[in-house]
Amino acid sequence: MTVTTIPKDQIVRWLRRTAQVLEENRDYLTQLDAAIGDADHGINMDRGFKRVLSQLPTVEDKDIGSVLKTTGMALLASVGGAGGPLYGTFFMRAGMAVGGKQELTAQDLVTLLQGAVDGVIQRGKAQPGDKTMVDALLPALEALREAVEAGDDIRTALEKAVAAAEKGMKDTIPMLAKKGRASYLGERSIGHQDPGATSSYLILKALLDTINETA
Amino acid sequence: MTVTTIPKDQIVRWLRRTAQVLEENRDYLTQLDAAIGDADHGINMDRGFKRVLSQLPTVEDKDIGSVLKTTGMALLASVGGAGGPLYGTFFMRAGMAVGGKQELTAQDLVTLLQGAVDGVIQRGKAQPGDKTMVDALLPALEALREAVEAGDDIRTALEKAVAAAEKGMKDTIPMLAKKGRASYLGERSIGHQDPGATSSYLILKALLDTINETA
């Protein structure tokens, strides 16, 4: 079945699923962060999305932009660390990019992710190859855009984007970190998968899974 | 060969041998103390007899009383803990008991040990059965006295005294400690051999071995 729009309730379900996925991957993400960071990424993201869950009821009946901006604010005020401002910015800028919509087209989705990823890059100043979440997000954005431009429906385009995110995530393994806490390790950061790239992949994959579930 | 006297140079050799034996048993005594005390008895005694060794040259040409009193003073100023005052008193009182002699008869040896053990009991107020060095020293003193009264020579009498000390030491195992640090353990002190009783046995045995070596 081709998917041409994402209605608001699916966005809300995406956020709930993300909360669940991050809870399930709390230890995994934390373990990744222990290797090259400070062992809190999973704990932080889990705490942050628990806060999101508690605030969703207050905006569920508003537009997609409001839902996403509230998500961003909740993350900003609860995640902390590097992940907080970055994912906070990600969702706030995603919300700002799509404004008062009740459903998203494929093109809207590109706009949303473009705004989100731009925000992360502006805030964190990471370049591709620095071994950060940008290494998962940017390839995903590119893949999504190309697929949508080529006429793919949302599900197919998202499948490609998630695959690109997964590849980008795995590609961080051989990278030498140049941003964030992992950068202090120099050569010793090589050989480990970046926790932020991993959470980015999981978040995008949660969107795909939400859509697949209902499609 | 019957041994009827202990000349001063054997007393000096006894102290040197004791230093060596306590060095060898440093970890063993400390381990015993770890079980029911604070894990320092072997370390303390080893440190103390190293100090004795360093001071022996200054009194070697004096009488037995001076040698023993100097030993006691050296222990008092270097062992610390409970062992310091107790063994310090042991050797000082031993020295005072035999005064300016150059050699000891069997009866002198009884007098020496009597003075030493009296001193330990006055200082520490331990009763037999309290699970302390007194439980090795007192049986040794009794055995020595009885043997000498029965006409045994020094070596035979000392053999009996050392056997009694060894038995006294082992008899501390089932005892419940009522003095010293082990007393805090209450019932939990049962089943462990008292470190101080063990060092007392080793010290007496070192005298027997010294005599056997030269006899």
Added chain:
Amino acid sequence: MKKLINKPEDFVRESLEGMALAHSDLIKVNFSPTFVYRADAPVKGKVAVVSGGGSGHEPMHGGFVGKGMLDAACPGEVFTSPTPDQMFEAAKTVNSGAGVLFIVKNYTGDVMNFEMAAELAHAEGIPVQNILIDDDVAVKDSLYTAGRRGTGTTVLAEKICGAAAEAGYDLKQVADLCRRVNLNGRSMGMALTSCIVPAKGTPTFELGEDEMEIGIGIHGEPGRERMKIKSADEITEMLALAIIEDEAYTRTVREWDMEKGEWVEVELTDEPLKPGDQVIAMVNSMGGTPISELYVVYRKLHEICEKKGLKIVRNLIGAYITSLEMQGVSITLLRVDDEMLRFWDAPVHTPALRWGM
């Protein structure tokens, strides 16, 4: 997990509640959002000095709130930078009108969160300055990393700037002084054991029985090098020489331009220590190392400084900037001039640092 805590998720809150009960004459604690502030804040006419960072480094920062030091501290979750709302609310609470200095340790998370807080404060009309502390010589270059981390110098900067604010310095003066303290302070640390983040429950890294980690950060991040444990003298020498022989270090930092209301990039370079310099020496426990061992380290540090012509004019020895229960030590040397020394000596009364009153 061998800790005196209840539920891991309650640890930071309960610890702060205990601190508030213990030091109610000095501090108050606000929850949601969380910050510790001077009981008598805002202090009329005084620049407010505010810091913050992940929890787990106690007594820093909350233990330094009080007379003559910080006006507020924002504790995050364990080892996790606090959030902009905490900083913003703290700033609003302690600002007397003379403005707020944010003292920020250079970690990506702290920097980004404090930048967002500064933007919020500015929007609210609160004069604000962010000064970074990046003093950890274990991080060599700034081009290929997030730059040097903020460690021990933070404690000294908070004391000195707190005293300057108390003495009536205006915001620009306190910020300038803070920048100068940072450019004169250098630190390096090491760990004998890993700490355990309560929420994680297992050691952040595994060290062999005979291993240590040199150049460790204060979050249990692995350091530059793992090696066999050496003697206290050798370890002290490694840390002290890394600090003393460190070359000039240049970095570009973002500071807030109050007039323009925007971030500006500033290039800062510090000067290596040289014979004749006067220093404050801090020997700091990572949390689990007792003071008896710190004195063994200080003994050697004193000898090395003497040999290198550095004069230790003051010292601070104890657990001031820690990583939970980690065993290990860090050394900080801060080159001081008369102005800094005067503010160092000024009276201070906080839960963790007190003299002269």
Added chain:
Amino acid sequence: MKKLINKPEDFVRESLEGMALAHSDLIKVNFSPTFVYRADAPVKGKVAVVSGGGSGHEPMHGGFVGKGMLDAACPGEVFTSPTPDQMFEAAKTVNSGAGVLFIVKNYTGDVMNFEMAAELAHAEGIPVQNILIDDDVAVKDSLYTAGRRGTGTTVLAEKICGAAAEAGYDLKQVADLCRRVNLNGRSMGMALTSCIVPAKGTPTFELGEDEMEIGIGIHGEPGRERMKIKSADEITEMLALAIIEDEAYTRTVREWDMEKGEWVEVELTDEPLKPGDQVIAMVNSMGGTPISELYVVYRKLHEICEKKGLKIVRNLIGAYITSLEMQGVSITLLRVDDEMLRFWDAPVHTPALRWGM
């Protein structure tokens, strides 16, 4: 062995050398025999307050030498009582003619060594008093043991008696006050981990990953009971209730009769804590427990005291009487009257305790 030391046999000396270098304004250290003493000793007309005990409990006692607290401290080897010659030489050095109070923790070794030192001092014409601290409620009876151990109350007694001596109390008055402090102070401790005596190199006792030891002494002696680790609140409750609900305790101690020049046996009984009492509460780290956890304990202790009608009028939270790097905590409650409180509040300036100057 994860420690910042050089050779184990040099540890105590090197640590003291470091302390002397760090605090040369306050203290001096003598070697052979070893003692720490006030830089300005003897202080004219003042009773000298002297304590001592095994090393490994730092900052106690050396860290409490200075203005308003101890005149001298005699550190033994790690966990081993010092020797009479140390105490005697220290007494001679700090005695101004007004005599010397020996504050002695009740351990067989300490008691015997300080008794011999008192005999030596008396023979030299120095007025001397020995007062025992035996405040550890983990030890139940005195008939079948060496009696209660001296623990946390020692720190409070040293502060209060030091201030009284500074205020001009004579020897008998300071000794009486010290005895009274002891009879009003009670403590109990616990360990999460064992410490490692440097000369031994391995843990004194083995605790499982999920075990703790309740009623521990400060020398790593095993405690009264080993059990599964509980929450901070439960542990605090166990310790606090053991202290608060402790019955009257009677013991016979030996004190020095200065007139007769001999030891006399004195029977002493303390009174249980009761609602309405004012207390100083100390929450003390055994060395390896960070202050963040101590505040979690203090939070619960405060709640319990309130429930029991005890008013905490002062608190002291930190690492004051430790067992090397052991993780764990001890709680001390000292019932105070106005006199004790006045001396508690009096200015003090030592390496480890400082206020009011």
